[in-house]
Amino acid sequence: MKKHSSFFDLSTNELNELYQELHEKYNKYKEMNLKLDMSRGKPCPEQLELSMEMLDMLKSEDQLKAGDNTDCRNYGGVDGILEAKELFSQMLGVSTKEMIIGGNSSLNMMHDTISRAMLLGVGADELPWGRLPKVKFLCPSPGYDRHFAICELLNIEMVTIDMNQDGPDMDIVEKLVSEDDSIKGIWCVPKYSNPDGITYSDEVVDRLARMKTKAKDFRIFWDDAYTVHHLSDKPDQLKNILITCKSAGNPDRVYMFSSTSKITFPGSGVAMLASSEYNVNVIKKQLGVQTIGPDKINQLRHVLFLKNMDNVKIHMRKQAAIIKPKFDLVLNHLETDLGDKNIAMWNKPNGGYFISLNTMDGCAKEIVNMAGKIGVTLTNAGATYPYGKDPRDRNIRIAPTFPSIRELKTAIEVLSVCIQLTSIQKILADRD
Secondary structure, three states: OOOOOOHHHOOOOHHHHHHHHHHHHHHHOOOOOOOOOEOOOOOOOOHHHHOHHHHOOOOHHHEEEOOOOOEEEOOOOOOOHHHHHHHHHHOOOOOHEEEOOOOOOOOOOOHHHHHHHHHHHOOOOOHHHOOOOOOEEEEOOOOOHHHHHHHHHOOOOOEEEEEEEOOOHHHHHHHHHHOOOOOEEEEEOOOOOOOOOOOHHHHHHHHHOOOOOOOOOEEEHHHHHHHHOEEEOOOOOOOOOHHHHHOOOOOOOOEEEEEEEOOOOOOOOOOEEEOOHHHHHHHHHHHHHHOOOOHHHHHHHHHHHHOOOOHOOOOOOOOEEEHHHHHHHHHHHHHHHOOOOOOOEEOOOOOOOOOEEEEEOHHHHHHHHHHHHHOEEOOOOOOOHHOOOOOOOOOEEEEOOOOOOHHHHHHHHHHHHHHHHHHHHHHHHHHH
Protein backbone atom coordinates (compact mmCIF):
# COMPACT_ATOMS: atom_id res chain seq x y z
CA MET A 1 0.00 0.00 0.00
CA LYS A 2 1.52 3.31 -1.02
CA LYS A 3 2.21 6.03 1.52
CA HIS A 4 -0.52 8.65 2.03
CA SER A 5 -0.15 12.01 3.75
CA SER A 6 -3.37 11.65 5.69
CA PHE A 7 -5.57 8.89 7.07
CA PHE A 8 -8.49 10.83 5.61
CA ASP A 9 -7.14 10.20 2.09
CA LEU A 10 -7.24 6.41 2.56
CA SER A 11 -10.10 4.32 1.26
CA THR A 12 -12.16 2.23 3.66
CA ASN A 13 -10.40 -0.94 2.46
CA GLU A 14 -6.99 0.65 2.99
CA LEU A 15 -7.95 1.77 6.48
CA ASN A 16 -9.17 -1.73 7.36
CA GLU A 17 -5.91 -3.27 6.09
CA LEU A 18 -3.85 -0.78 8.10
CA TYR A 19 -5.99 -1.44 11.17
CA GLN A 20 -5.19 -5.16 10.99
CA GLU A 21 -1.45 -4.45 10.68
CA LEU A 22 -1.52 -2.10 13.67
CA HIS A 23 -3.63 -4.52 15.72
CA GLU A 24 -1.02 -7.22 15.22
CA LYS A 25 1.59 -4.81 16.63
CA TYR A 26 -0.72 -4.05 19.55
CA ASN A 27 -1.07 -7.76 20.35
CA LYS A 28 2.70 -8.22 20.30
CA TYR A 29 3.09 -5.45 22.86
CA LYS A 30 0.39 -7.12 24.97
CA GLU A 31 2.51 -10.29 25.09
CA MET A 32 5.44 -8.32 26.55
CA ASN A 33 3.71 -7.80 29.94
CA LEU A 34 4.80 -4.16 30.06
CA LYS A 35 4.74 -2.04 33.23
CA LEU A 36 5.56 1.49 32.08
CA ASP A 37 4.35 4.66 33.80
CA MET A 38 4.11 8.09 32.16
CA SER A 39 1.29 9.34 34.38
CA ARG A 40 3.08 11.93 36.56
CA GLY A 41 5.81 14.52 36.03
CA LYS A 42 8.39 12.95 38.34
CA PRO A 43 12.15 13.45 38.18
CA CYS A 44 14.04 10.28 37.34
CA PRO A 45 16.66 8.76 39.67
CA GLU A 46 19.51 10.33 37.67
CA GLN A 47 18.03 13.78 38.34
CA LEU A 48 17.73 13.09 42.06
CA GLU A 49 21.37 12.03 42.17
CA LEU A 50 22.40 15.56 41.19
CA SER A 51 21.40 16.84 44.64
CA MET A 52 22.77 14.08 46.87
CA GLU A 53 25.65 16.28 47.99
CA MET A 54 23.10 18.46 49.78
CA LEU A 55 22.47 15.76 52.38
CA ASP A 56 26.04 16.14 53.69
CA MET A 57 26.02 19.93 53.95
CA LEU A 58 25.36 20.17 57.71
CA LYS A 59 27.86 18.39 59.94
CA SER A 60 28.54 20.68 62.91
CA GLU A 61 26.57 22.76 65.40
CA ASP A 62 27.90 25.99 63.92
CA GLN A 63 26.60 25.06 60.47
CA LEU A 64 23.09 24.67 61.89
CA LYS A 65 22.79 28.37 62.67
CA ALA A 66 21.30 30.87 60.26
CA GLY A 67 23.01 34.19 59.55
CA ASP A 68 21.11 35.93 62.35
CA ASN A 69 22.34 33.24 64.77
CA THR A 70 18.97 31.44 64.81
CA ASP A 71 19.41 27.79 65.76
CA CYS A 72 17.66 26.04 62.86
CA ARG A 73 17.12 22.95 64.99
CA ASN A 74 14.68 24.78 67.24
CA TYR A 75 11.24 26.38 67.06
CA GLY A 76 10.54 29.70 65.38
CA GLY A 77 10.85 31.50 62.08
CA VAL A 78 7.31 31.00 60.87
CA ASP A 79 8.10 32.68 57.54
CA GLY A 80 11.46 30.97 56.91
CA ILE A 81 15.12 31.92 57.27
CA LEU A 82 16.47 35.11 55.72
CA GLU A 83 19.12 33.31 53.63
CA ALA A 84 16.40 31.30 51.86
CA LYS A 85 14.39 34.46 51.24
CA GLU A 86 17.45 36.17 49.77
CA LEU A 87 18.07 33.31 47.34
CA PHE A 88 14.54 32.52 46.24
CA SER A 89 13.41 36.16 46.07
CA GLN A 90 15.91 36.46 43.20
CA MET A 91 14.38 33.44 41.52
CA LEU A 92 10.89 35.01 41.60
CA GLY A 93 11.93 38.65 41.19
CA VAL A 94 10.48 39.94 44.47
CA SER A 95 11.87 41.45 47.68
CA THR A 96 12.59 39.45 50.83
CA LYS A 97 9.75 41.30 52.59
CA GLU A 98 7.36 39.89 49.99
CA MET A 99 8.23 36.23 50.66
CA ILE A 100 7.34 33.36 52.92
CA ILE A 101 9.50 30.22 52.78
CA GLY A 102 7.62 27.09 53.75
CA GLY A 103 7.98 23.33 53.82
CA ASN A 104 8.49 20.93 50.95
CA SER A 105 5.29 21.52 48.95
CA SER A 106 4.04 24.57 47.06
CA LEU A 107 0.81 22.64 46.44
CA ASN A 108 0.39 22.51 50.23
CA MET A 109 0.88 26.29 50.38
CA MET A 110 -1.71 26.81 47.64
CA HIS A 111 -4.19 24.53 49.39
CA ASP A 112 -3.67 26.32 52.71
CA THR A 113 -3.90 29.79 51.14
CA ILE A 114 -7.29 28.99 49.63
CA SER A 115 -8.44 27.20 52.79
CA ARG A 116 -7.57 30.27 54.88
CA ALA A 117 -9.44 32.46 52.40
CA MET A 118 -12.49 30.21 52.80
CA LEU A 119 -12.28 30.32 56.61
CA LEU A 120 -10.92 33.80 57.27
CA GLY A 121 -11.00 35.86 54.08
CA VAL A 122 -7.98 37.32 52.30
CA GLY A 123 -7.74 40.48 54.39
CA ALA A 124 -8.77 42.01 57.68
CA ASP A 125 -11.89 43.60 56.23
CA GLU A 126 -12.86 40.85 53.78
CA LEU A 127 -15.65 38.35 54.31
CA PRO A 128 -14.53 34.70 54.44
CA TRP A 129 -15.26 33.07 51.10
CA GLY A 130 -16.82 30.10 52.86
CA ARG A 131 -19.70 32.29 54.11
CA LEU A 132 -20.72 33.22 50.58
CA PRO A 133 -23.50 31.39 48.70
CA LYS A 134 -21.09 30.47 45.91
CA VAL A 135 -17.38 30.78 45.14
CA LYS A 136 -16.01 30.33 41.61
CA PHE A 137 -12.52 29.99 40.16
CA LEU A 138 -11.50 30.43 36.55
CA CYS A 139 -9.50 27.45 35.31
CA PRO A 140 -7.47 27.87 32.11
CA SER A 141 -7.52 24.45 30.48
CA PRO A 142 -5.88 22.13 29.75
CA GLY A 143 -4.37 22.74 33.17
CA TYR A 144 -3.01 21.16 36.34
CA ASP A 145 -5.27 18.48 37.78
CA ARG A 146 -4.17 19.08 41.37
CA HIS A 147 -5.29 22.71 41.18
CA PHE A 148 -8.71 21.49 40.14
CA ALA A 149 -8.73 18.90 42.93
CA ILE A 150 -8.32 21.67 45.54
CA CYS A 151 -11.35 23.49 44.17
CA GLU A 152 -13.40 20.31 44.06
CA LEU A 153 -12.46 19.45 47.65
CA LEU A 154 -13.49 22.90 48.91
CA ASN A 155 -16.68 23.02 46.83
CA ILE A 156 -15.43 25.89 44.66
CA GLU A 157 -17.20 25.94 41.31
CA MET A 158 -14.77 25.78 38.40
CA VAL A 159 -15.23 27.66 35.13
CA THR A 160 -13.22 26.34 32.19
CA ILE A 161 -11.29 28.96 30.20
CA ASP A 162 -9.68 28.06 26.88
CA MET A 163 -5.92 28.38 26.58
CA ASN A 164 -4.52 30.27 23.60
CA GLN A 165 -0.91 30.15 22.44
CA ASP A 166 -0.06 33.15 24.66
CA GLY A 167 -2.07 32.18 27.74
CA PRO A 168 -5.73 32.11 28.81
CA ASP A 169 -8.42 33.67 26.62
CA MET A 170 -8.35 37.11 28.20
CA ASP A 171 -11.44 38.40 26.40
CA ILE A 172 -13.49 35.79 28.25
CA VAL A 173 -11.59 36.23 31.53
CA GLU A 174 -12.10 40.01 31.55
CA LYS A 175 -15.79 39.68 30.72
CA LEU A 176 -16.50 37.12 33.45
CA VAL A 177 -14.61 38.83 36.29
CA SER A 178 -16.22 42.18 35.50
CA GLU A 179 -19.74 40.75 35.78
CA ASP A 180 -19.64 38.17 38.57
CA ASP A 181 -18.46 38.93 42.12
CA SER A 182 -18.59 35.25 43.06
CA ILE A 183 -15.49 34.72 40.90
CA LYS A 184 -12.73 34.99 43.48
CA GLY A 185 -9.71 33.59 41.71
CA ILE A 186 -7.95 32.23 38.67
CA TRP A 187 -5.38 29.43 38.47
CA CYS A 188 -2.30 30.18 36.37
CA VAL A 189 0.78 28.13 35.49
CA PRO A 190 2.34 31.03 33.60
CA LYS A 191 5.65 29.62 32.43
CA TYR A 192 5.93 26.34 30.50
CA SER A 193 2.33 25.67 31.53
CA ASN A 194 1.15 22.25 32.66
CA PRO A 195 0.58 20.57 30.25
CA ASP A 196 0.77 22.82 27.16
CA GLY A 197 4.22 24.28 27.79
CA ILE A 198 2.92 27.80 27.05
CA THR A 199 4.48 30.92 28.57
CA TYR A 200 2.11 33.85 29.08
CA SER A 201 2.77 36.86 26.88
CA ASP A 202 3.46 40.32 28.33
CA GLU A 203 0.03 41.41 27.12
CA VAL A 204 -1.71 38.60 29.03
CA VAL A 205 0.23 39.47 32.21
CA ASP A 206 -0.69 43.14 31.79
CA ARG A 207 -4.38 42.37 31.28
CA LEU A 208 -4.52 40.05 34.31
CA ALA A 209 -2.94 42.76 36.46
CA ARG A 210 -5.11 45.67 35.37
CA MET A 211 -8.49 44.07 34.60
CA LYS A 212 -11.55 45.36 36.44
CA THR A 213 -13.01 42.74 38.77
CA LYS A 214 -16.43 42.92 40.41
CA ALA A 215 -15.02 41.08 43.44
CA LYS A 216 -12.60 43.40 45.21
CA ASP A 217 -11.00 40.38 46.91
CA PHE A 218 -10.24 38.60 43.61
CA ARG A 219 -6.88 36.81 43.62
CA ILE A 220 -4.56 35.36 40.99
CA PHE A 221 -2.99 32.05 42.06
CA TRP A 222 0.28 32.21 40.10
CA ASP A 223 1.91 28.78 40.21
CA ASP A 224 5.35 29.54 38.78
CA ALA A 225 6.45 25.92 39.17
CA TYR A 226 8.76 25.83 36.14
CA THR A 227 10.37 29.24 36.38
CA VAL A 228 13.96 27.88 35.94
CA HIS A 229 13.11 24.61 34.18
CA HIS A 230 14.40 25.32 30.69
CA LEU A 231 15.08 22.86 27.89
CA SER A 232 16.78 25.40 25.66
CA ASP A 233 19.63 27.89 25.74
CA LYS A 234 17.07 30.50 24.73
CA PRO A 235 14.48 30.22 27.52
CA ASP A 236 11.07 31.84 27.47
CA GLN A 237 10.78 35.15 29.32
CA LEU A 238 7.88 35.86 31.68
CA LYS A 239 6.91 39.34 32.81
CA ASN A 240 6.89 39.83 36.59
CA ILE A 241 3.27 39.65 37.72
CA LEU A 242 3.75 41.19 41.18
CA ILE A 243 5.51 44.29 39.82
CA THR A 244 2.88 44.54 37.08
CA CYS A 245 0.02 44.35 39.61
CA LYS A 246 1.64 47.11 41.68
CA SER A 247 1.96 49.31 38.59
CA ALA A 248 -1.68 48.66 37.73
CA GLY A 249 -2.84 49.76 41.19
CA ASN A 250 -3.71 46.22 42.32
CA PRO A 251 -0.74 45.33 44.57
CA ASP A 252 -2.62 42.69 46.59
CA ARG A 253 -4.09 40.81 43.61
CA VAL A 254 -1.55 38.01 43.20
CA TYR A 255 -0.19 35.11 45.23
CA MET A 256 2.94 33.67 43.59
CA PHE A 257 4.07 30.12 44.37
CA SER A 258 7.10 28.05 43.48
CA SER A 259 9.35 25.36 44.94
CA THR A 260 12.52 23.37 44.51
CA SER A 261 10.52 20.17 44.02
CA LYS A 262 11.94 19.55 40.56
CA ILE A 263 15.22 21.32 41.31
CA THR A 264 16.40 19.12 44.19
CA PHE A 265 14.19 16.50 45.89
CA PRO A 266 10.41 16.52 45.27
CA GLY A 267 9.73 14.94 48.66
CA SER A 268 12.17 17.15 50.57
CA GLY A 269 12.28 20.47 48.77
CA VAL A 270 11.55 24.05 49.80
CA ALA A 271 8.34 25.85 48.84
CA MET A 272 7.77 29.57 48.61
CA LEU A 273 4.93 32.09 48.51
CA ALA A 274 5.37 35.68 47.35
CA SER A 275 2.87 38.51 47.43
CA SER A 276 2.46 42.12 48.54
CA GLU A 277 3.82 43.03 51.96
CA TYR A 278 0.22 43.47 53.14
CA ASN A 279 -0.76 39.96 52.04
CA VAL A 280 2.42 38.47 53.47
CA ASN A 281 1.80 40.09 56.86
CA VAL A 282 -1.80 38.83 56.92
CA ILE A 283 -0.64 35.30 56.11
CA LYS A 284 2.21 35.40 58.64
CA LYS A 285 -0.26 36.29 61.40
CA GLN A 286 -2.48 33.36 60.39
CA LEU A 287 0.49 30.99 60.08
CA GLY A 288 1.52 31.88 63.61
CA VAL A 289 -1.52 29.97 64.80
CA GLN A 290 -1.15 27.13 62.31
CA THR A 291 2.52 26.28 62.91
CA ILE A 292 5.53 27.15 65.07
CA GLY A 293 7.74 27.08 62.01
CA PRO A 294 8.82 25.14 58.91
CA ASP A 295 11.82 22.84 58.48
CA LYS A 296 14.59 25.43 58.76
CA ILE A 297 17.34 22.79 58.57
CA ASN A 298 16.14 21.83 55.11
CA GLN A 299 15.98 25.48 54.08
CA LEU A 300 19.54 26.00 55.30
CA ARG A 301 21.01 23.04 53.43
CA HIS A 302 19.24 24.15 50.23
CA VAL A 303 20.88 27.56 50.55
CA LEU A 304 24.30 26.01 51.22
CA PHE A 305 23.90 23.67 48.24
CA LEU A 306 22.35 26.01 45.67
CA LYS A 307 24.36 29.06 46.88
CA ASN A 308 23.16 31.67 44.37
CA MET A 309 21.24 32.07 41.13
CA ASP A 310 24.29 31.45 38.96
CA ASN A 311 24.72 28.09 40.63
CA VAL A 312 20.99 27.36 40.30
CA LYS A 313 21.33 27.90 36.54
CA ILE A 314 24.31 25.53 36.37
CA HIS A 315 22.36 22.92 38.33
CA MET A 316 19.32 23.27 36.06
CA ARG A 317 21.47 22.85 32.95
CA LYS A 318 22.52 19.49 34.40
CA GLN A 319 18.84 18.64 34.87
CA ALA A 320 18.07 19.63 31.29
CA ALA A 321 20.93 17.48 29.96
CA ILE A 322 19.20 14.45 31.47
CA ILE A 323 15.61 15.13 30.40
CA LYS A 324 15.94 16.96 27.08
CA PRO A 325 16.90 13.77 25.20
CA LYS A 326 13.67 12.25 26.50
CA PHE A 327 11.59 15.14 25.21
CA ASP A 328 13.42 14.94 21.88
CA LEU A 329 12.76 11.19 21.66
CA VAL A 330 9.02 11.65 22.20
CA LEU A 331 8.73 14.59 19.82
CA ASN A 332 10.75 12.91 17.10
CA HIS A 333 8.76 9.71 17.38
CA LEU A 334 5.45 11.57 17.25
CA GLU A 335 6.61 13.44 14.15
CA THR A 336 7.86 10.27 12.42
CA ASP A 337 4.83 8.14 13.26
CA LEU A 338 1.98 10.66 13.24
CA GLY A 339 3.23 13.85 11.64
CA ASP A 340 1.68 13.27 8.21
CA LYS A 341 -1.54 11.55 9.24
CA ASN A 342 -3.71 14.49 10.42
CA ILE A 343 -4.95 12.58 13.45
CA ALA A 344 -3.03 14.33 16.25
CA MET A 345 -1.14 17.49 17.11
CA TRP A 346 1.18 18.34 19.97
CA ASN A 347 3.18 21.14 21.51
CA LYS A 348 6.97 21.48 21.41
CA PRO A 349 7.75 23.01 24.81
CA ASN A 350 10.80 25.14 25.53
CA GLY A 351 10.79 24.01 29.16
CA GLY A 352 8.71 22.44 31.89
CA TYR A 353 7.81 18.80 32.38
CA PHE A 354 5.11 17.84 29.90
CA ILE A 355 4.12 17.39 26.28
CA SER A 356 0.46 18.09 25.56
CA LEU A 357 -1.01 15.96 22.78
CA ASN A 358 -4.43 16.47 21.20
CA THR A 359 -6.04 13.57 19.36
CA MET A 360 -9.14 13.60 17.19
CA ASP A 361 -12.23 14.59 19.17
CA GLY A 362 -13.76 11.75 21.14
CA CYS A 363 -10.64 9.55 21.15
CA ALA A 364 -8.50 10.34 24.21
CA LYS A 365 -10.24 8.10 26.75
CA GLU A 366 -10.17 5.10 24.44
CA ILE A 367 -6.49 5.66 23.64
CA VAL A 368 -5.54 5.87 27.32
CA ASN A 369 -7.62 2.76 28.09
CA MET A 370 -6.02 0.80 25.23
CA ALA A 371 -2.52 1.71 26.39
CA GLY A 372 -3.39 0.81 29.98
CA LYS A 373 -4.60 -2.65 28.99
CA ILE A 374 -1.12 -3.56 27.80
CA GLY A 375 0.78 -1.98 30.69
CA VAL A 376 1.45 1.64 29.67
CA THR A 377 -0.01 4.00 32.26
CA LEU A 378 -0.83 7.53 31.14
CA THR A 379 -2.49 10.42 32.96
CA ASN A 380 -6.23 9.81 32.92
CA ALA A 381 -7.92 11.35 29.89
CA GLY A 382 -9.83 14.41 31.08
CA ALA A 383 -7.55 15.02 34.07
CA THR A 384 -6.30 18.28 32.54
CA TYR A 385 -9.82 19.76 32.73
CA PRO A 386 -12.07 20.68 35.69
CA TYR A 387 -14.03 17.75 37.10
CA GLY A 388 -12.00 15.40 34.89
CA LYS A 389 -14.18 16.23 31.88
CA ASP A 390 -12.44 17.21 28.67
CA PRO A 391 -15.31 18.65 26.59
CA ARG A 392 -13.72 17.36 23.38
CA ASP A 393 -12.18 14.17 24.86
CA ARG A 394 -8.93 14.79 23.01
CA ASN A 395 -6.15 15.92 25.39
CA ILE A 396 -3.47 13.52 26.62
CA ARG A 397 -0.69 14.70 28.93
CA ILE A 398 2.64 12.99 28.28
CA ALA A 399 5.17 13.00 31.14
CA PRO A 400 8.53 11.92 29.65
CA THR A 401 10.90 12.57 32.58
CA PHE A 402 10.67 9.49 34.83
CA PRO A 403 11.02 6.47 32.50
CA SER A 404 14.40 5.42 31.15
CA ILE A 405 15.11 6.13 27.48
CA ARG A 406 14.47 2.47 26.65
CA GLU A 407 11.17 2.39 28.56
CA LEU A 408 10.13 5.72 27.08
CA LYS A 409 10.78 4.52 23.54
CA THR A 410 8.52 1.50 24.07
CA ALA A 411 5.84 3.57 25.79
CA ILE A 412 5.65 6.15 23.00
CA GLU A 413 5.56 3.38 20.37
CA VAL A 414 2.58 1.84 22.19
CA LEU A 415 0.88 5.23 22.45
CA SER A 416 1.40 5.83 18.73
CA VAL A 417 -0.17 2.48 17.82
CA CYS A 418 -3.15 3.16 20.12
CA ILE A 419 -3.66 6.62 18.61
CA GLN A 420 -3.67 5.20 15.09
CA LEU A 421 -6.02 2.30 15.91
CA THR A 422 -8.51 4.56 17.67
CA SER A 423 -8.34 7.18 14.92
CA ILE A 424 -9.07 4.60 12.24
CA GLN A 425 -12.09 3.37 14.21
CA LYS A 426 -13.30 6.97 14.53
CA ILE A 427 -12.88 7.73 10.82
CA LEU A 428 -14.63 4.52 9.77
CA ALA A 429 -17.48 5.16 12.22
CA ASP A 430 -17.93 8.69 10.84
CA ARG A 431 -18.16 7.27 7.29
CA ASP A 432 -21.02 4.92 8.17
